[in-house]
Amino acid sequence: MITAVDHVQLAAPPGSEDALRAFYVGVLGLTEIPKPKALAARGGCWFGTGPVQLHLGIEEDFRPARKAHPGLRVTGIDAYAARLAEHGAPVEWDDNLPGQRRFHSQDPVGNRLEFLEPVTG
Numbered sequence: 704m705i706t707a708v709d710h711v712q713l714a715a716p717p718g719s720e721d722a723l724r725a726f727y728v729g730v731l732g733l734t735e736i737p738k739p740k741a742l743a744a745r746g747g748c749w750f751g752t753g754p755v756q757l758h759l760g761i762e763e764d765f766r767p768a769r770k771a772h773p774g775l776r777v778t779g780i781d782a783y784a785a786r787l788a789e790h791g792a793p794v795e796w797d798d799n800l801p802g803q804r805r806f807h808s809q810d811p812v813g814n815r816l817e818f819l820e821p822v823t824g
Contacts, residue, residue: 730790733750735750736756765812771815772814773816775818777820793809803820805819
């Protein structure tokens with residue numbers, strides 16, 4: 704029986720680890736998780752906060768995920784969107800999901816990311 708999502712894996716091009724760290728740690732506020740020694744040689748980076756983990760794996764023939772994406776719950780979505788915009792990340796609001804405020808953005812290698820906050824009241 705499935706009880707939770709352990710992590711979401713996104714792909715990234717070779718040599719993009721520094722840009723990924725700057726974005727996922729510096730902009731999104733995640734913490735880098737050390738990869739196990741046996742996997743570290745493959746490149747890429749792992750990030751997380753609380754029970755949420757995003758793994759960025761290196762793919763030689765990389766193409767960014769334009770449709771597939773993780774949906775990340777946030778608090779203070781307006782401030783979060785402003786923070787991304789201040790760092791040059793696109794912020795595209797979408798009001799088509801009842802009960803949620805949400806926007807889409809992209810990481811530095813072009814992967815699509817969705818940020819959501821439930822509407823209260």
